[in-house]
Amino acid sequence: MSELRKDPIIGRWIIISDSRKLFGNGEISSVIRKENPKCPFCVGKEGMTPPEIVAYRDAKTKPNTPGWRVRVVPNKFAALRIEDKLSRQGEGMYDKMSGTGAHEVIIETTNHTDSLVDLPLEILSEVYFMYRERIMDLKKDERFKYILIFKNEGSLAGASLEHSHSQIIATPIVPKRVMEEMNGSLLYYNLKRRCIFCDLIKQDLDFPDRIIFETEHFISVEAFASRFPFETWIIPKVHSPLFEESSDTVLKDLALIMHKTLKTLNKVLKNPPYNYVLHSSPVNFKYNEKSYHWHIEIIPKIGKIAGFEWGTGFYINPTYPESAAKYLVKAINET
Amino acid sequence: MSELRKDPIIGRWIIISDSRKLFGNGEISSVIRKENPKCPFCVGKEGMTPPEIVAYRDAKTKPNTPGWRVRVVPNKFAALRIEDKLSRQGEGMYDKMSGTGAHEVIIETTNHTDSLVDLPLEILSEVYFMYRERIMDLKKDERFKYILIFKNEGSLAGASLEHSHSQIIATPIVPKRVMEEMNGSLLYYNLKRRCIFCDLIKQDLDFPDRIIFETEHFISVEAFASRFPFETWIIPKVHSPLFEESSDTVLKDLALIMHKTLKTLNKVLKNPPYNYVLHSSPVNFKYNEKSYHWHIEIIPKIGKIAGFEWGTGFYINPTYPESAAKYLVKAINET
Numbered sequence: 001m002s003e004l005r006k007d008p009i010i011g012r013w014i015i016i017s018d019s020r021k022l023f024g025n026g027e028i029s030s031v032i033r034k035e036n037p038k039c040p041f042c043v044g045k046e047g048m049t050p051p052e053i054v055a056y057r058d059a060k061t062k063p064n065t066p067g068w069r070v071r072v073v074p075n076k077f078a079a080l081r082i083e084d085k086l087s088r089q090g091e092g093m094y095d096k097m098s099g100t101g102a103h104e105v106i107i108e109t110t111n112h113t114d115s116l117v118d119l120p121l122e123i124l125s126e127v128y129f130m131y132r133e134r135i136m137d138l139k140k141d142e143r144f145k146y147i148l149i150f151k152n153e154g155s156l157a158g159a160s161l162e163h164s165h166s167q168i169i170a171t172p173i174v175p176k177r178v179m180e181e182m183n184g185s186l187l188y189y190n191l192k193r194r195c196i197f198c199d200l201i202k203q204d205l206d207f208p209d210r211i212i213f214e215t216e217h218f219i220s221v222e223a224f225a226s227r228f229p230f231e232t233w234i235i236p237k238v239h240s241p242l243f244e245e246s247s248d249t250v251l252k253d254l255a256l257i258m259h260k261t262l263k264t265l266n267k268v269l270k271n272p273p274y275n276y277v278l279h280s281s282p283v284n285f286k287y288n289e290k291s292y293h294w295h296i297e298i299i300p301k302i303g304k305i306a307g308f309e310w311g312t313g314f315y316i317n318p319t320y321p322e323s324a325a326k327y328l329v330k331a332i333n334e335t
Numbered sequence: 336m337s338e339l340r341k342d343p344i345i346g347r348w349i350i351i352s353d354s355r356k357l358f359g360n361g362e363i364s365s366v367i368r369k370e371n372p373k374c375p376f377c378v379g380k381e382g383m384t385p386p387e388i389v390a391y392r393d394a395k396t397k398p399n400t401p402g403w404r405v406r407v408v409p410n411k412f413a414a415l416r417i418e419d420k421l422s423r424q425g426e427g428m429y430d431k432m433s434g435t436g437a438h439e440v441i442i443e444t445t446n447h448t449d450s451l452v453d454l455p456l457e458i459l460s461e462v463y464f465m466y467r468e469r470i471m472d473l474k475k476d477e478r479f480k481y482i483l484i485f486k487n488e489g490s491l492a493g494a495s496l497e498h499s500h501s502q503i504i505a506t507p508i509v510p511k512r513v514m515e516e517m518n519g520s521l522l523y524y525n526l527k528r529r530c531i532f533c534d535l536i537k538q539d540l541d542f543p544d545r546i547i548f549e550t551e552h553f554i555s556v557e558a559f560a561s562r563f564p565f566e567t568w569i570i571p572k573v574h575s576p577l578f579e580e581s582s583d584t585v586l587k588d589l590a591l592i593m594h595k596t597l598k599t600l601n602k603v604l605k606n607p608p609y610n611y612v613l614h615s616s617p618v619n620f621k622y623n624e625k626s627y628h629w630h631i632e633i634i635p636k637i638g639k640i641a642g643f644e645w646g647t648g649f650y651i652n653p654t655y656p657e658s659a660a661k662y663l664v665k666a667i668n669e670t
Contacts, residue, residue, distance in 0.1 A: 002414055002434025004508060013508040017414040017434060079337055079352040079651045092538045093531075094559050099337025099352060150643035158642040167643075173339060173348040176648035196428075203427045224429050227645070277646025297646050307493040308485035308502075310562070311612025311632050313511035316414045 007225040009188075009196055010180040014225050014315045018323070028302045030271040031154035033113040033162050041163035043110035049073040053104060054133065056126050070126045071107045072134060072168075078103035079169065086143045086172055102138055102170040106130055112163050115153065115271070117262045124255035125248075127166070131278065132251065134168055135244040139283040144170040146178065146282045154273025157301045174282045181279060182292055189291035197293030198239050200224075210325045212332075213260050217253040220261040222321035222328075227309075228299050229319035230269060230328075232261060235295040241287070243280040243294045258296075265300055267331045273301040342560040344523075344531055345515040349560050349650040353658070363637045365606040366489035368448045368497050375411075376498035378445035384408040388439060389468065391461050405461045406442045407469060407503075413438035414504065421478045421507055437473055437505040441465055447498050450488065450606070452598045459590035460583075462501070466613065467586065469503055470579040474618035479505040481513065481617045489608030492636045509617045516614060517627055524626035532628030533574050535559075545660045547667075548595050552588040555596040557656035557663075562644075563634050564654035565604060565663075567596060570630040576622070578615040578629045593631075600635060602666045608636040 002017035040048035046064040053072045061067025080101025087098045108127045109119055116124065135147045151166040152158040159165075174182075188196040201219060204211055210222040212232065220234045234257055236250065246254070265272065280294040281287055309315050337352035375383035381399040388407045396402025415436025422433045443462045444454055451459065470482045486501040487494040494500075509517075523531040536554060539546055545557040547567065555569045569592055571585065581589070600607065615629040616622055644650050 002416065004432040004434060004506075006430040008428055008430070012511045013432075015414050015434060015506075079350050081337065084337075092542070093343055093534060094538075095341040095343070097339040097348075099339060099350065148643065148647060148649065150646065152642045171339075171350075171649075176347045178647060180648070199428060203429075207427070275642030275645065277643050279646070299642070299645055301642070307487045307610030307634070307636070308483065308612050310610065310634055311485065311614070312483060312513065313515070314483065314506075 005225040007223075008200060009184045010177075011184060012225065012313065014227055014317055016226075016317050016320055018318055018320055028269055028272050029154075029156055031115065031273050032271075033115070035112055036162065039112050039161065039163050041105075041107045041161060041165060042112050043068070046071075049105075050076060054130075054137075056130065066110075068110065069123055070109075070130050072130060073105050073107070075103040075105050075167065080171065082141075082170075097172060100143055100172055102141075102144070102168065104134065104168040106134070106166040106168065108164045108166065115164055116151075117259055117266060119259075121252070121255050121259060124259060125252045128246075128251040128254050129248070131166070131168075132244045132246065135280075135283075138168070138170045139244075141170070142284050143172055144283060145285055146171050146174045147280075148175060149278040151276050152273075153275070154301065157273035157275050159273075174285065178279055178282065182282070182287055185291045185293070186288055189288060195239050195291055195293050197235060197295065201235060201237060209322050212264065212325060212328050213257050215253050215257045215260075217250050218257040220257055222325045223297075224321060226317055226319075226321045226324075227315040228317060229302055230265060230300045230324045231317075231321070232265065232298040232300075233295055234258060234261065234298070235293065239290070240294055241281045241289045241292045243278055261298070264328050264331055265298070267335075268327050269300055269302060275299050275301065340560040342558075343535060344519045345512075346519060347560065347648065349562055349652055351561075351652050351655055353653055353655060363604055363607050364489075364491055366450065366608055367606075368450070370447055371497065374447050374496065374498050376440075376442045376496060376500060377447050378403070381406075384440075385411060389465075389472075391465065401445075403445065404458055405444075405465050407465060408440050408442070410438040410440050410502065415506065417476075417505075432507060435478055435507055437476075437479070437503065439469065439503040441469070441501040441503065443499045443501065450499055451486075452594055452601060454594075456587070456590050456594060459594060460587045463581075463586040463589050464583070466501070466503075467579045467581060470615075470618075473503070473505045474579075476505070477619050478507050479618060480620055481506050481509045482615075483510060484613040486611050487608075488610070489636070492608035492610050494608075509620065513614055513617065517617070517622055520626045520628070521623055524623060530574050530626055530628050532570060532630065536570060536572060544657050547599065547660060547663050548592050550588050550592045550595075552585050553592040555592055557660045558632075559656060561652050561654075561656045561659075562650040563652060564637055565600060565635045565659045566652075566656070567600065567633040567635075568630050569593060569596060569633070570628065574625070575629055576616045576624045576627045578613055596633070599663050599666055600633070602670075603662050604635055604637060610634050610636065 043066050055068040055071040057068040082102045084098045084100040086100040148169045185196045212220040276298040378401050390403040390406040392403040417437045419433045419435040421435040483504045520531045547555040611633040
């Protein structure tokens with residue numbers, strides 16, 4: 001049986017069709033890490049990266065030496081460069097801008113073989129403290145309109161280095177998808193005077209057939225109009241437009257629900273490659289802070305993308321999110 | 336050096352950053368076909384597919400027997416089903432629809448090992464005649480709002496069967512990306528009273544640094560704000576909102592430019608996997624026929640998608656389209 005479903009925030013329709021195998025083409029390749037003496041992100045190799053921007057490290061240890069727990073360095077192969085002056089140019093009908101921005105790497109652990117779920121919760125919390133700190137710092141630069149934070153886990157998900165890390169890209173534009181979410185949620189707010197995310201959370205908790213975990217401050221949930229099997233969103237329960245305004249308590253709870261959620265996805269999908277992306281309000285930008293609500297979208301990389309999705313923005317998902325949720329909840333109950 | 340570029344039709348910004356290797360992570364896997372006695376699309380295996388919908392075949396040969404050149408059958412694993420009654424439902428705040436639609440396969444050749452460039456131009460023309468014929472037939476069903484035609488070449492591009500084929504999906508919704516193009520081009524038309532595609536073609540022909548081929552009726556061009564290396568568009572030179580209104584002459588010329596373009600991409604990229612998607616106006620739908628312009632977008636599957644693109648609609652392309660064009664034009668001149 002198949003069904004069309006509409007993303008309530010941006011209005012994108014997707015097809016859910018489970019006439020094929022549960023996980024699409026059924027190919028899941030587990031992420032496996034092997035010690036690599038040439039890895040520039042390992043402790044003791046600090047000289048192999050550009051000089052660090054900031055690190056959480058033990059008292060009395062010096063920058064670019066061991067003693068750190070979470071460390072931020074410029075991306076050696078930066079897609080955007082902070083030195084470039086922001087300039088706008090036309091070429092007849094075409095518009096372009098200089099490649100001004102920042103591109104940084106957050107190294108999440110000293111240990112090459114750790115994945116995010118192997119980190120003690122105190123370290124994982126520090127990873128999220130670091131996201132917050134870097135956003136606060138980068139938004140001081142008024143050229144930037146968005147601070148994009150994402151993680152690629154596994155080479156199939158685009159990671160070019162195996163050692164666990166996240167990336168930050170500060171850009172002079174707001175990414176299209178985030179802009180659509182801003183516009184969609186503003187439309188809803190103007191109609192209802194309520195945040196659409198807050199309303200969705202309420203309904204999802206009342207009919208919890210897609211809920212995976214609920215903690216004090218968060219839910220993790222299979223999205224109603226998931227584009228991909230096991231697409232999982234982590235959303236703060238209390239309205240909050242800006243990730244970077246989260247307290248230590250909230251970020252520690254984020255570490256907790258992220259740990260639990262990834263661990264469960266790992267159990268059911270056997271350590272799949274995945275991407276997650278932080279969606280938060282643009283910076284240096286006027287918006288209605290009552291209408292937008294930050295969240296993290298996790299997309300495991302299983303099955304194949306048929307390809308036409310790139311050309312159409314139209315997706316076929318072989319797995320009902322309610323079925324995915326059942327698998328995940330069953331795995332939790334078996335633990 | 337890197338640069339931000341804006342798609343003039345839908346307004347999406349992308350980053351072009353050639354600080355990395357030319358083709359991204361540089362991995363191109365060539366599509367290779369091997370004879371497969373179990374292939375249901377080969378001539379003589381007509382009984383292995385659902386009964387054919389239509390075929391171009393030699394006089395006096397019967398349906399579902401050899402003698403065909405291009406053959407259309409229902410997709411055995413259809414994502415949408417034509418029998419399902421179209422119904423709309425709410426689930427609290429969520430919207431859904433029955434999975435009503437059509438999902439067909441166009442088998443482009445009798446011969447298992449042929450790729451599209453191996454086909455004689457008369458057969459390739461018949462493939463495009465068949466696209467036209469199926470659209471004309473499917474649009475009679477007023478439940479359908481869009482007839483999506485696309486091709487996945489190679490398993491890395493999502494093809495589950497090796498034998499060369501295209502797919503047709505008729506849906507009760509207009510895919511998001513097409514809707515964005517309709518809206519973007521209407522906005523331009525309302526400002527200028529001209530089609531944005533026609534204006535872009537004119538500028539591209541005046542400054543042809545991204546043009547690959549020009550035939551009597553078409554150009555093939557590396558898109559200004561390409562999301563992917565070697566993203567190539569084929570656009571009719573004369574304004575035309577609907578693919579299915581193309582004459583035989585125009586479609587024969589489409590076969591010619593597609594053959595030349597794919598052959599050149601194959602030469603430079605060594606038979607890469609690719610997807611192409613036909614963008615044409617929605618059906619049974621009010622639109623301004625002066626503002627939209629059909630075209631085909633070809634996306635070779637080379638390098639890796641970093642992953643955050645799914646979450647953001649924001650792309651980093653490691654290859655300038657002008658550089659891609661130089662490689663392609665050089666290859667043409669060497670022939």
